[in-house]
Each structure stands twice: as C-alpha cells, then as structure tokens.
Amino acid sequence: MCRRILVLLSSLMILATQTSCWSSKEIEDLALYAGLALDTAELSPTEQKLEEQGSTYTKRNRITATVQVVPANSVGGIESTDGSVSPYMNVTGTGDSVLEIFRQYSILRERPIIGHHLKVIVVSSELLKQQSMNQLMDFVLRDNDIRPSTMVFISHGRAEETMISKQKGVIPAFHIRDMMRNQKRTSKVLAPVILSKLDSFMYSKRSYALQNLVTANGEVEFSGAGVIKGNTGHWVGALSQEDTECLSWLTNRGQSGVIKTYDWSNEPITYEVKSLKSKITAKVDGDHLSFDVKLTTEGRLSETWNEEEYPAATHLPQKAEKLFNKRLEQMMQSLFHKLQSDYKADAIGFSSMLKIQEPALWRKLEDHWDEVFSRTPIHLEVDLKITDFGSFTL
Amino acid sequence: MIILFATIVSFVPGWAVFGQAGAALLVPLFLRYIYRSLYRFVGSGRGQIGHGTKTARQSQPPVPAHSDTPRPASFSGNYNSDLLAVRAAIGGNSDLHFREFTIAHSGARAVLIHISGMQNDRVLNMQIMQFLMYDLPAGSLSSAEIAGRLLPFSELKEEAAIDNFNKLLLFGHGGLLIEGLPCGLLVELPGSANRTIGEPVSEALLRGPRLGFSEVLSENTAMLRRQGFNDQLEMKSYRAGNTIQRDIVLAYMKDIVNPDLLEEVKNRICKIDFDFLAESGYIEQLIEDNYLSPFQQLQNTERPDRVISALLEGRIAIMLDGTPFVLIAPVTFSMLLQSPEDYYERWLPGTLLRLLRFTASFLALMAPALYISFISYHPGLIPTELAITIIKTRQGVPFPSLIEVLILEISIEILREAGIRLPKPIGPAMGIVGGLIIGDAAVQAGIVSPFLVITVAVTAISSFSIPMYSAGITLRMLRFVGMLFASVLGMYGTILFFLLICCHLSKLKSFGVPYLSPISPFRISDWKDLFLRAPMALMKRRPVMMKTRQNKRKS
Incomplete structure (x- = not known):
C-alpha cells in the first residue's frame, strides 16, 4: 500500500514538473x-x-x-496624469x-x-x-x-x-x-x-x-x-474634399454633408443633406456601354446670407433647388472628369454594378476595365428637394 | 475516384500526430486510474467499495458491541438486586439522585432516580412523589401492564434491559424502580436548558418566516408538523452512534416520496457506523455518494419552510438531535443557487434575482482565472484603452499575475475567515476596514494593480451572494484551482477547467439523482424552475427528476 501511494505521489509530481507557463507573457x-x-x-x-x-x-x-x-x-507604479x-x-x-x-x-x-x-x-x-x-x-x-x-x-x-x-x-x-x-x-x-x-x-x-x-x-x-x-x-x-464628398454619396456611404453655392445676389446659401440615395444603372446598347446615375436627395435649407429674400417665400425653394441642383451636378462632373480623364481609375465602383447587372459583358471587360471606364459616358440625373427651412421667426 | 482518394489520403496525418493523440488519451485514463485507486485506498465511509452505486439491502446493522461483564441484562423484579445493579453501573455519577420511598397502601419499596438539572423538581416532588406515597390506590404493581393501568402519568415507558434503562436515566429521563415489578419505568422526559428559537442565522431572508430550527429534535419535528394540516408527513426515528447514540429522524411525505429513494436513504442511515454524530455534517459525509467531489451532495438548511417545500418536491429530510441543520436529500445543482425568496416574491423579480445569482456564482468561480489569462496570455482580447490602462498600472508590479492574484485572494480569504471569529460587534467593521485598507495599501505599495482589486472585490462580493454557505465554500475552493489552470494554459486552461467541472458535475449523482438534472439528463418541464422561476400558475407538477409517486401540485 505504501508503494502505491509513493507511485501515485511521484507521478503527480512528474505531472507538475511537465507543465510550465511557457507561453505566458505578462501584459506590462x-x-x-x-x-x-x-x-x-x-x-x-x-x-x-x-x-x-x-x-x-x-x-x-x-x-x-x-x-x-x-x-x-514609464517607471513606477501609478503614473502622474498631468500629461507632462x-x-x-x-x-x-x-x-x-x-x-x-x-x-x-x-x-x-x-x-x-x-x-x-x-x-x-x-x-x-x-x-x-x-x-x-x-x-x-x-x-x-x-x-x-x-x-x-x-x-x-x-x-x-x-x-x-x-x-x-x-x-x-x-x-x-x-x-x-x-x-x-x-x-x-x-x-x-x-x-x-x-x-x-x-x-x-x-x-x-x-x-x-x-x-x-x-x-x-x-x-x-x-x-x-x-x-x-x-x-x-x-x-x-x-x-479634393468635394470629390471625396461626392464619392461617398455615389457609393451610398454618406448620408450627410452640406452643399454650398452662391445665390443671385452672390451671397452664400447652404443646403444640408438629410438623406441621399444614388442609383447606378448600366445601360448596354449593342456594343455601346453607358451608365445612368440618379441621385435623390432631401434636405434642409440651413443657411442663407441673403437678407432681402424672405426665407419662406414660395418661389424661393424652387429657385434654391435649381441652384443646388446645378452645384451638385457640377461637383459630380468634376469627380467623373478627374477619375475618367486624369486618373483612368474607377474608384467609385461602377465595376461592381456592371458585374451584377451585366455579368456577361463584365467578363469580357474585366481585364481592362479601367480603360473601358475612362471611355464610358455617364449620364447624371439629380433630384434635389428642400423639405424644410429650419426654425425661424416671422 | 483515385484522385479523390489520394486527396483524402494526403490529409491523413502522420504517425507522430497519432502518437500524440494516443498520449493525450492516456491523460484521462491516468486520471481515472488515480481516482479509482485513491477511492480504493481510502474506502468509503460506509464500508463499501465503489461510489455512487446503490447500496444493496442489508438485514440489520451490526449491533454495537457491549461490555462482556456478567451483569443481569434485564430486571429481575428483585428490588434489592435491581437497585444494586443500577447503582453499580451508574451510581458513581455525582449528579445522579436516588430517592427511596415506600408506596402508599401496598408498602412496596420504590426508588425515583433522576439527573439533577434535567427534570422539573417541582413536578417530581409535588406530583409524582405525592401520588406514589399517598394517593396510589391499593393493588400490587407486579407487572408493567398493571403499572400502566394504575399510574396516571402521560409519559410512561417500561424498560426491561438494565443497560438501556441506565442510558436513558443518564440522558435525563426520570426513572422509577418498584419492588416486585420486573422492569424499570421511565416517567418524565428529559428537559434541559435550551436556547430560544431564533431567526436562521446562515440563511437570513427579507421576506419569509423568521423561524429557524433549534438544537432540540422534538422542537424541530414539531416545527415541521406546525407547517400545516396534513396526514401524510411521516417521520421515522433512528438511533446511531457507537459510543454516544443520538436520535435521527427521517421526514418525508408518504404519498409523494419515491419508495426506492426512501429505501436507499434508510439503508444508508442504518449503515452509519461511527463513534458519535456531533453534527449533521457527520451524517452528510458518512452517507454521501462521492467524498472526493468538491460539491456537496446533501443540502443543509436551518429553515423549516425550505425543508417542507423540499419534502413536497419528493425529497427526504434527515434531522439529527442537537443541531439546527437539517439535511435534504437528494440535492441537485440548481438548488444550491435558489433561495426561498425566489418563490415568495413575484415571479419577475424572483427570476431576475435568480439569474443574478447564477451570474454571480460564475464570477465567483471564474473572475480571477479570467483576469490571469487575459493579463498573461491574451492581451489582444482586452479593449485597447483598457489594455493601456492596465499596462500603466501594472508597470510597477513586480510579480506575475498569478502571484499577484494569489496575494490578494489569500489575504481576502484570511480576512473573511477572521471575520467569522471576531466578536460580533467589531466583525463587520473589521472586515470593511481590513478590506479597504489592504486593497488600497497594496495598490499604493505597488504589489498589486488597482484593476486586480476590482476583480477580487467583485469575486468576493459574488461569492457572498450565493444563498448556500457550503456551496459558496466549494466555489471559493475551486476558484484557486481555476487560477492555477489559467496561469498554466491561459484561456485554454480556463475553458478546460470549466469543462472539467462540467464533466464532473454531469457524472455526479446524489442518491441516484443526477446532480445536474434537469440540464443533463435533459428534462424540459423542470426548466420552469431552473434559471427562470415560472409564474405559480405554470407550476402544476412536481419535478419530474424526483420521480414522485404523485406529481400534481394542483387539483
């Protein structure tokens, strides 16, 4: 019986020596x-x-x-938090x-x-x-x-x-x-x-x-x-910063931002995006490929420096909408131009749209897509709506 | 086809991997071997080999050996020789009083024997003596039967064996020997100094009866009886102990309890072979299934309401004279984390508190182990900002995390142990002051990091929230094992430790009932009262796991 205990004990001790904290590394x-x-x-x-x-x-x-x-x-226990x-x-x-x-x-x-x-x-x-x-x-x-x-x-x-x-x-x-x-x-x-x-x-x-x-x-x-x-x-x-903004809007990753333009009396007027959706459609007409981009946005007229115009006047929204529409189109065209003509790189992701909508065509163009992209016409359609003017006193 | 086969073959590992797998298999086999041989070496408290097995029915426990001195085993009826025999056996006790007198009318000699302090003197003198010396009607008290008819005492028991008579005398019964009567009479029950019945100290509740068991068995059984009107509550008395015997009472609901379970409990009680049962913990350890398990296999409680609701679930209560702790068998794991308050409060708060307790017990078991494995092995699993804070605070700490945790954990355990011994008025204050000062000073001294103090404090608080004190000790103990696992193998070891506990628990049985039921074996209907406490309207049946004789709670 004594021998058995000895065997048990020694085997337990061997077990203890076998394991060690080999991969332990203290966080500090x-x-x-x-x-x-x-x-x-x-x-x-x-x-x-x-x-x-x-x-x-x-x-x-x-x-x-x-x-x-x-x-x-840092040496020592508790570090001083004065930021020195x-x-x-x-x-x-x-x-x-x-x-x-x-x-x-x-x-x-x-x-x-x-x-x-x-x-x-x-x-x-x-x-x-x-x-x-x-x-x-x-x-x-x-x-x-x-x-x-x-x-x-x-x-x-x-x-x-x-x-x-x-x-x-x-x-x-x-x-x-x-x-x-x-x-x-x-x-x-x-x-x-x-x-x-x-x-x-x-x-x-x-x-x-x-x-x-x-x-x-x-x-x-x-x-x-x-x-x-x-x-x-x-x-x-x-x-540029504007291009970047357009890029997030086109990829549906941005739902915010401002569009600023200058009105008829050359005073700044600012539109705040509340929601923005973009839809890219690939159009194939024989061998001819083109993209339709449709932007739908709603927002608020947040700031205008024009003191003459009464903010809630009925004609103002239409006038302002037109201005913003133009400005947004301008911004977008600038981005398209840069990507297509200057860099010849499709950073917006038209390729994935084409892949989903026209897989057969995509397979043909896959290898030289950036070249094709730089030659593909893009039609832009902007639908901008001012839904509110913020709070103001009459 | 061949290519497919070749692909599969290319994934078959080499011999070295198979060898490692074989070696890994040896580990559990080796552990099992150690476990078995340890069990065989120590043996079980019940004088049987193996564990968790059902005990075979045995006829009767071996009669405790008596001394072999040639003494008349029973009363002869000869007054002189009987009295002499009693005096010879126990007359040397200074607190034993013999009062000899002559009985009225018949003139027979008699002696009243009692232990001082155990009998109401007034009753003895005024009523019994007076009656025997003056008022007893004529007639010879020649047999126990006649004595029973002639003596108007409510407590009257004849005892033929001198040995037993002596034991009962010394236990405090009043004894009466009458000339011509071939047996000793026991006339008064022992009454000794008792404490008043108070609130259960170890299981205090906010809502619920304030009644707790006391040290007197008859009071305890009475408390159970006083729970309500019922004719099915049965109590069976046993006596155990080789040198000093004590009364044990089994209580159960006759129409609910599973007969096999009852038989098993009776068997194990009968087989108790021990000097003296000082507390119900002795019984617990002598009849439990597996003494190597860290988990208790009988529940101990001071609360009559807890006992009676256990009886209604088909469990059995084991009460021992001289202790307020009543044992409940069988016990399942979930019972250890349940409190009667879960049922007294409405079901939503009851459920919330119960879930809290499960979380707390997990924390009490695992928090330090998780701390060690995060700090020493998996810095990538800590949120970055927290990791930076920990690094900053730990940069002055000279010890690896295991030592750091051990220092604080052990000092907290010592503090807790000391808190029990301290006199009541200063105990809690010392605990708080000690905890605060030790924690703060240890951080200031750079021995431990502040983050660890939080961990240890959470652990300590969590382990206090477990309603069963014994279960709390189990978790406190296992916590240290978990810390060792974590320090050797990190998170992997911590998970391994948890799995080992789960394996052990799922294998453990308490009186034939799987410890983890209703989780394993899976009994969906009992889940109503496991993590959640379903509304009373849904509690229509008794627990399935108890296999009760009748299972309806509602008519």
Whole structure:
C-alpha cells in the first residue's frame, strides 16, 4: 500500500514538473503598437549615427516604418496624469522588409511589440508611387496578430508626421481612428477601408480611394482622398474634399454633408443633406456601354446670407433647388472628369454594378476595365428637394 | 475516384500526430486510474467499495458491541438486586439522585432516580412523589401492564434491559424502580436548558418566516408538523452512534416520496457506523455518494419552510438531535443557487434575482482565472484603452499575475475567515476596514494593480451572494484551482477547467439523482424552475427528476 501511494505521489509530481507557463507573457512586458506609418526610406538621426558606427545589416533602404507604441515606458507604479509625459512613443526603422524592421526594434527596446491592438496604418503617397500597395500590405495581412479591422489611410506628406500630436495626452493613432466617427456629420470622411476590404480590392485588381491625411503644425486633418489604381497598386492622384464628398454619396456611404453655392445676389446659401440615395444603372446598347446615375436627395435649407429674400417665400425653394441642383451636378462632373480623364481609375465602383447587372459583358471587360471606364459616358440625373427651412421667426 | 482518394489520403496525418493523440488519451485514463485507486485506498465511509452505486439491502446493522461483564441484562423484579445493579453501573455519577420511598397502601419499596438539572423538581416532588406515597390506590404493581393501568402519568415507558434503562436515566429521563415489578419505568422526559428559537442565522431572508430550527429534535419535528394540516408527513426515528447514540429522524411525505429513494436513504442511515454524530455534517459525509467531489451532495438548511417545500418536491429530510441543520436529500445543482425568496416574491423579480445569482456564482468561480489569462496570455482580447490602462498600472508590479492574484485572494480569504471569529460587534467593521485598507495599501505599495482589486472585490462580493454557505465554500475552493489552470494554459486552461467541472458535475449523482438534472439528463418541464422561476400558475407538477409517486401540485 505504501508503494502505491509513493507511485501515485511521484507521478503527480512528474505531472507538475511537465507543465510550465511557457507561453505566458505578462501584459506590462509587452509593447502594444496602435499605429503604423510607412514612408519612403529616410534614416532617422539616431539610425544614421548607429550606422556610422557599423550597426547595420544586409538591406536596401526602401521603406521607413514607424510604429506608435502605447503607453510609453514609464517607471513606477501609478503614473502622474498631468500629461507632462507623452503617452506614446514612436519607434522608427528603415529597411526593405516590414517584419525585419519590426524585429530590429527588439534589439533597440526592451519590450517586444505585439500587433493585436493596431488600429491605424498610414502609408505616404510618395511611397505608394514607388511601391505597390500589395507589397506594403503583404506582411500586415499575413500576420496573425494584426486584426483585419485595422483601418488604412494615405498621407499627403510623410506618414510618420501623422503619428505625432502637438496636443498633450493625445495618442495620434486613436485620434485618427476616432475622427472616423464624424462620418455622421460630413461626407468628406470616407467610409473606413479596413484591411479585409483592402485585401479584396487588391486581389480583384479594383481601383479604390483611401482617405487622405494632411498634417500641418502637429495637427492631422482628413482632407480628400488618394486614388490607388487597381492593376498597378500605385497611387495615381488625389481627390479634393468635394470629390471625396461626392464619392461617398455615389457609393451610398454618406448620408450627410452640406452643399454650398452662391445665390443671385452672390451671397452664400447652404443646403444640408438629410438623406441621399444614388442609383447606378448600366445601360448596354449593342456594343455601346453607358451608365445612368440618379441621385435623390432631401434636405434642409440651413443657411442663407441673403437678407432681402424672405426665407419662406414660395418661389424661393424652387429657385434654391435649381441652384443646388446645378452645384451638385457640377461637383459630380468634376469627380467623373478627374477619375475618367486624369486618373483612368474607377474608384467609385461602377465595376461592381456592371458585374451584377451585366455579368456577361463584365467578363469580357474585366481585364481592362479601367480603360473601358475612362471611355464610358455617364449620364447624371439629380433630384434635389428642400423639405424644410429650419426654425425661424416671422 | 483515385484522385479523390489520394486527396483524402494526403490529409491523413502522420504517425507522430497519432502518437500524440494516443498520449493525450492516456491523460484521462491516468486520471481515472488515480481516482479509482485513491477511492480504493481510502474506502468509503460506509464500508463499501465503489461510489455512487446503490447500496444493496442489508438485514440489520451490526449491533454495537457491549461490555462482556456478567451483569443481569434485564430486571429481575428483585428490588434489592435491581437497585444494586443500577447503582453499580451508574451510581458513581455525582449528579445522579436516588430517592427511596415506600408506596402508599401496598408498602412496596420504590426508588425515583433522576439527573439533577434535567427534570422539573417541582413536578417530581409535588406530583409524582405525592401520588406514589399517598394517593396510589391499593393493588400490587407486579407487572408493567398493571403499572400502566394504575399510574396516571402521560409519559410512561417500561424498560426491561438494565443497560438501556441506565442510558436513558443518564440522558435525563426520570426513572422509577418498584419492588416486585420486573422492569424499570421511565416517567418524565428529559428537559434541559435550551436556547430560544431564533431567526436562521446562515440563511437570513427579507421576506419569509423568521423561524429557524433549534438544537432540540422534538422542537424541530414539531416545527415541521406546525407547517400545516396534513396526514401524510411521516417521520421515522433512528438511533446511531457507537459510543454516544443520538436520535435521527427521517421526514418525508408518504404519498409523494419515491419508495426506492426512501429505501436507499434508510439503508444508508442504518449503515452509519461511527463513534458519535456531533453534527449533521457527520451524517452528510458518512452517507454521501462521492467524498472526493468538491460539491456537496446533501443540502443543509436551518429553515423549516425550505425543508417542507423540499419534502413536497419528493425529497427526504434527515434531522439529527442537537443541531439546527437539517439535511435534504437528494440535492441537485440548481438548488444550491435558489433561495426561498425566489418563490415568495413575484415571479419577475424572483427570476431576475435568480439569474443574478447564477451570474454571480460564475464570477465567483471564474473572475480571477479570467483576469490571469487575459493579463498573461491574451492581451489582444482586452479593449485597447483598457489594455493601456492596465499596462500603466501594472508597470510597477513586480510579480506575475498569478502571484499577484494569489496575494490578494489569500489575504481576502484570511480576512473573511477572521471575520467569522471576531466578536460580533467589531466583525463587520473589521472586515470593511481590513478590506479597504489592504486593497488600497497594496495598490499604493505597488504589489498589486488597482484593476486586480476590482476583480477580487467583485469575486468576493459574488461569492457572498450565493444563498448556500457550503456551496459558496466549494466555489471559493475551486476558484484557486481555476487560477492555477489559467496561469498554466491561459484561456485554454480556463475553458478546460470549466469543462472539467462540467464533466464532473454531469457524472455526479446524489442518491441516484443526477446532480445536474434537469440540464443533463435533459428534462424540459423542470426548466420552469431552473434559471427562470415560472409564474405559480405554470407550476402544476412536481419535478419530474424526483420521480414522485404523485406529481400534481394542483387539483
């Protein structure tokens, strides 16, 4: 009996030694990165000095990757919340492989970085002229940690500048992510393109538009969009803020925004969109393909600087509607012109409409769609209605 | 076809994977082996091998061994020798009083024996003595039958065996020996100092009867009887204990209880073979199905209303003299999280409170384990802003999360244990002050993170919301096991731990009733009273799982 207990006990002890906390990693020993910025290669001063001392490896300098680590290292228990310490820390590396650059951080910083909490990827348009989106996003899409819900942006200037904030206590990556909420207020904010959507764009070789970030004086602004051409994956041009607005309306992703124009006495008059629907129909007449775009919108006359006109006068709505109608058409035509003539890229998504409505034709045009698109006429029809004038006293 | 087959074959893993699968299979087999051999080594309290099995019917429990001294086993009728025998056996007790006298008219000698403090002296002196010495009508008290006719006492029991007579005397009965009578008479029931009946301390309710059981068995049975008019409530008395015997009463509803269940409970009670049953916990441990299980297999309660409603569901109550805790058998898991208040309040609040309790018990069991697995293994599962806050607060903490949790959990458990021992007026205050100060100071000192303090506090509060104290201890204990699992295998381990508990629970039985019923085996009609408490109008039948003799609650 004694032997049996001994056997039992020893086997239990062996069991205990077998298991150990091998994959355990305390959260405070890890560095979360919330933002990633990709730029054309440019060595940071620290890197330059390090390389001068011979600290380098076999690489071609093609990209500079900046990760935003949160929270920045701080020693001691409870951190002071007065904001004297920056809440984030940007780490930069240059090379020709995103993963290799990431691993280089491990010989620079004590905490390994993990990508679970990556929220925002910003790619500079300069870099996208040299490298295709597929090349840059390959690692990010393959990585197991990084979520497919990460949002992708384009920056007008250097992307690493979007990861710097002048305001104390603000983490730029979160700031950019949270600005997306303003989509409710203005259609100048495009619907976010997340990694999984980007993946489908890239591999179906479709052209698409990404929200553009402009930085000045430590502030980041959403301004316009950048167009990526599907078959090359390169950046081909920028869209203005109005174009971006039209783009969200055409794709039915925007239900808000303002249309401002100047009235008969050259005073500003503003229309606020309450609802907007667009319908794109492909028309095939023999070999001749064309698109009908119908915009239906209702809204409110929110502001007019014209003091002479009595706001509720019966003739005013018709007059104003006509003005706004013209303005909206103008804006739309400008977008169409840019996409068709300048960039030759269908970032609006006419292709998917054609695919659904005329699958047989689409199969024929699939391979050179962007070329076909640039030659396809688009007929625009706008139906704008002012339903109310806001509250005002008689 | 061949291509298809080849495709399938290409997915068949290599020998190494099969080997791993085989090795993984060894783990449960090994655990089972350990479990079996442990059970065989220790044996069950009932002197039987195996567990959870139905005990075979046995004739009678072995009669407790008596001393072999040659003493007259029964009264002879010879006054002198009988008295001498009694005196020889128990006369050495200083609190035993012998009062000899002569009975009126017949002139027979008699002796009244009693223990001081256990009898009302006034009754003894004024009524019994007076009657025997002056008022007894003529006639020889030569047999118990005649004595029964002549003596006008409501409590009158003859006892032929001297041993038993002595035991009863020392238990507090008043004893009477009369010349010529070949047996001893017991005239008065023992009455000793009792506490007043109070509110049940461990199961306080806001709404519901304030009555709790007391230490006196007869009072407890009376409380059950006083619940209402009924002729089917049956109580059967047993006596157990080898050195000091105690009364056990089985209570059940004759027309409801399942006869097989009743037979099983009686069997197990009869087989109790132990020195002394100090509390009903002894019975619980001696008759339960599986003593290696962390879960209790009999419910203990102080509330008569709880007992009577259990009886109406076809369960059996086991009452022991000397303790206010009554056992209810069989017990199912859901009973541990139910409170009588669920039924006293209207069904919507009752349901809400019950669901709250289920949530709380889950938290009490899993919260620290989840904390450890999130912190140490899955930082990606925490919302980003929270993750950042946790990192900030934990940056000064020198310990891995398991040690951190253990420090705080153990100190909270110590605090709780100390709170029970502390004198009543300062107990709660000490608990609050201790908890606050320890929590706050530990954070200030950088030993634990503030987030953990929240976790531990939620856990502690949750475990207090479980209405059964014993069930609360079970969860408190299992919590530590869960923490170990979480610290070794992360979320995977936590889920594994939960599954292990589920496996164990679904295998466990209490007196033949599956512990998890009505969840497994699935009985949809009993779900009315599981997570939800259906309106009274829907509670038409008794629980199916109890297989009651008649199942209608409504006419």
